[in-house]
Amino acid sequence: MEAEVLRKSLAERDVQLAELQYRIKILTEKNQAKHQVIVKLSDQVTSCLSDCRHKDPSSSEPPTLRELLQKIENLKDDIEAYKTQNKFLNSEIHQLTKLWRKSSEQEKSLMVKCAYLEATNCQVESRYLGVLRKLQETKSLDPDQREAVQKMIEDALTGELHRDHDAYGFKIIPDYEVEDMKLLAKIQALEIRSHNLLNQEGAEHPLLSRWAHFLAGRSQDDLCPSPELKTLLRGGVPREYRPRVWRWMVRARTRTIWEHHPQLYEQLCEKSRTFPHPATRQxxxxxxxxxxxxxxxxxxxxxxxxELRRILLSFSWHNPTVGYCQGLNRLAAIALLVLQDEEDAFWCLVAVVETIMPQDYYTKNLMASQADQRVLKDFLAEKLPRLAAHFDKHNIDVTLITFNWFLVAFVESLPSDILLPLWDAFLYEGTKVIFRYALALFKYKEDDILKINDGVEIYQYLRFFTKTISDSRRLTSIAFGDMNPFPRRLLRNRRTQHVERLQKELHELEELQKEFVTERAEHKDKELDMGASEDDEEL
Structure with missing residues (x-):
C-alpha cells in the first residue's frame, strides 16, 4: 500500500518536473533572444557614437544630429530596461533550477524508497517460501496439515515476479519439472531480485557514470588497452555500452583477418547457400x-x-580444422544477444575460438580442453585445499561439472547478471578469467559443499549450485581478489606441461591399440589354421 502511494506521488512529481523543465526552457529561450537584442542595440549605439566622432562638424546638420542623439538616449533607456528584465529572468531561472533540483532529489529519494520496499517484500516472500519448503520436508505433519502446506506452495508458485524475463531475454525462474526445484528456483529469483534492488543505487549508477566519463569523446576505434579499462571491465560494462565495448574488443582481436578480408562473412554466407556443409545436420x-x-x-x-544457423555454417567453412563442435552454438548465441548484429557475432566467435582459447580447444580430441581441467585441479588443490581434500575423500571428479564451464565459458551455467560481466573481462583478459571464476564459485559455496558427506549428493549439488549465486559483487571480489596471485606465466607453463603429458598418454594409447589390432589379427589367422587342420583329419 505504501509503495503504491509512493508510486502515485512519484508520478505527480514527474508531471511537476516536466512542467518546470518546460518553463525553464521557455524562459531560457526568451532570455537568449533578449540578450541578442541587447547586444545588437549596443553594437548600434557604438556604431552611431563612432560615426558622430568621425563626422565633420561643418557638414553636419543640427536636426539630424539631434535626432541621432535622441535615438541614442532612447536606446540607452531600452538597454537599461532589458538589463533589468534580464536580471529578473535570471533570478526566475535560478529559482526554477533550484525547484527542479529539489524535485529531482525527491524523485531519487522516492525511487530508492520504492526499491527498498520492493527488496524487503522479496526478502519476506523468500523467507516465507523457505519456511514452506521446510514444512514440506517435515514428516510429523498429519495429512490435513500436509495438504494445507501443499496448497500454500501451489499458490506461492502461481504468483509472478514483476517480470518473467531479464533485459537480455533470459527466463528469470527456470522451468523445472520437480516441484521442489521450482520452489527453490523461485526462492533464488527473489533473493537475486532483492540483492539487485538494494545494490543498484550504490553500484549501478556510479558504474554508469564511470563508463560514461571513460567513453566520452572517444570514437569507435579510439579505445586502447590500459589498466583503467581493465579495472572497469572487471566491474562489468553497463548494458548501454556493452555492445560498443564488445565490438571494439572483438575487432582488436581479429583485426588482421578482417582488414585483409572485409567481405569475408558475406562470402562465407554465400558459400553456405551454394554448397552443403557436412556439419549442416548437426x-x-x-x-x-x-x-x-x-x-x-x-x-x-x-x-x-x-541468424545463428548462418553464423555457425560460415564459421564451419572459415575454420575447417574445427568445423563445428557442440558448444559453439552457445558461444555464438551469447554474442548475438549482446552485439545485436549477425556479422559482429560471427567475428566474436572467431575471436573466442581462434585468438582467446588455446589451440586444439575445439578439435576432435579436445586436447587443450582436457589439459585445462588438469590445470584447474592443480589450482584447486593450491587455492582451496580443504575443498580439494573433501572431493578426493568422496571420489568426486570435478571435471565432470567444470569441463562444460570451460568449453562454453559458463554460458547456461550462470545467471545473465553474472555471466555477462564475466564475459566483459573474458574478452579482454582471456581464459585466465574462466579459471578465476571457476575457483571463485567453489570458494563462494565452499562451506555448503563441505557440509555434504555423500558423493551422490555432492554431484547433485554441483549440478545446479552455480544458479544459486545471488551476490555477484561478492563473487567478482573473490575472483579478482581472493584468488590472487594468478600469474599468466604460471598458467601457461602448467598448460604446456599437461598438454605434453596428454600427448604422451595419447601416443601410448595409440601404440596399445596398434598392438591389440595386430594380436587380434594373428589370433584370427591361428583360428583359421586350426580349423583347416581339423577339416583335413575328418577327410
Missing amino acids: IQLDLHRTLTTNQHFSSPSSPALQ
Missing part, C-alpha cells in the same frame, strides 16, 4: 537446444535462430 539439431530459457531462441521460427 548444426540444425543443435539450434533448438540453444539457450532454451531465452525468449529470443525459444520459437522455431525465431529470426535469431536463422
Whole structure:
C-alpha cells in the first residue's frame, strides 16, 4: 500500500518536473533572444557614437544630429530596461533550477524508497517460501496439515515476479519439472531480485557514470588497452555500452583477418547457400537446444535462430580444422544477444575460438580442453585445499561439472547478471578469467559443499549450485581478489606441461591399440589354421 502511494506521488512529481523543465526552457529561450537584442542595440549605439566622432562638424546638420542623439538616449533607456528584465529572468531561472533540483532529489529519494520496499517484500516472500519448503520436508505433519502446506506452495508458485524475463531475454525462474526445484528456483529469483534492488543505487549508477566519463569523446576505434579499462571491465560494462565495448574488443582481436578480408562473412554466407556443409545436420539439431530459457531462441521460427544457423555454417567453412563442435552454438548465441548484429557475432566467435582459447580447444580430441581441467585441479588443490581434500575423500571428479564451464565459458551455467560481466573481462583478459571464476564459485559455496558427506549428493549439488549465486559483487571480489596471485606465466607453463603429458598418454594409447589390432589379427589367422587342420583329419 505504501509503495503504491509512493508510486502515485512519484508520478505527480514527474508531471511537476516536466512542467518546470518546460518553463525553464521557455524562459531560457526568451532570455537568449533578449540578450541578442541587447547586444545588437549596443553594437548600434557604438556604431552611431563612432560615426558622430568621425563626422565633420561643418557638414553636419543640427536636426539630424539631434535626432541621432535622441535615438541614442532612447536606446540607452531600452538597454537599461532589458538589463533589468534580464536580471529578473535570471533570478526566475535560478529559482526554477533550484525547484527542479529539489524535485529531482525527491524523485531519487522516492525511487530508492520504492526499491527498498520492493527488496524487503522479496526478502519476506523468500523467507516465507523457505519456511514452506521446510514444512514440506517435515514428516510429523498429519495429512490435513500436509495438504494445507501443499496448497500454500501451489499458490506461492502461481504468483509472478514483476517480470518473467531479464533485459537480455533470459527466463528469470527456470522451468523445472520437480516441484521442489521450482520452489527453490523461485526462492533464488527473489533473493537475486532483492540483492539487485538494494545494490543498484550504490553500484549501478556510479558504474554508469564511470563508463560514461571513460567513453566520452572517444570514437569507435579510439579505445586502447590500459589498466583503467581493465579495472572497469572487471566491474562489468553497463548494458548501454556493452555492445560498443564488445565490438571494439572483438575487432582488436581479429583485426588482421578482417582488414585483409572485409567481405569475408558475406562470402562465407554465400558459400553456405551454394554448397552443403557436412556439419549442416548437426548444426540444425543443435539450434533448438540453444539457450532454451531465452525468449529470443525459444520459437522455431525465431529470426535469431536463422541468424545463428548462418553464423555457425560460415564459421564451419572459415575454420575447417574445427568445423563445428557442440558448444559453439552457445558461444555464438551469447554474442548475438549482446552485439545485436549477425556479422559482429560471427567475428566474436572467431575471436573466442581462434585468438582467446588455446589451440586444439575445439578439435576432435579436445586436447587443450582436457589439459585445462588438469590445470584447474592443480589450482584447486593450491587455492582451496580443504575443498580439494573433501572431493578426493568422496571420489568426486570435478571435471565432470567444470569441463562444460570451460568449453562454453559458463554460458547456461550462470545467471545473465553474472555471466555477462564475466564475459566483459573474458574478452579482454582471456581464459585466465574462466579459471578465476571457476575457483571463485567453489570458494563462494565452499562451506555448503563441505557440509555434504555423500558423493551422490555432492554431484547433485554441483549440478545446479552455480544458479544459486545471488551476490555477484561478492563473487567478482573473490575472483579478482581472493584468488590472487594468478600469474599468466604460471598458467601457461602448467598448460604446456599437461598438454605434453596428454600427448604422451595419447601416443601410448595409440601404440596399445596398434598392438591389440595386430594380436587380434594373428589370433584370427591361428583360428583359421586350426580349423583347416581339423577339416583335413575328418577327410
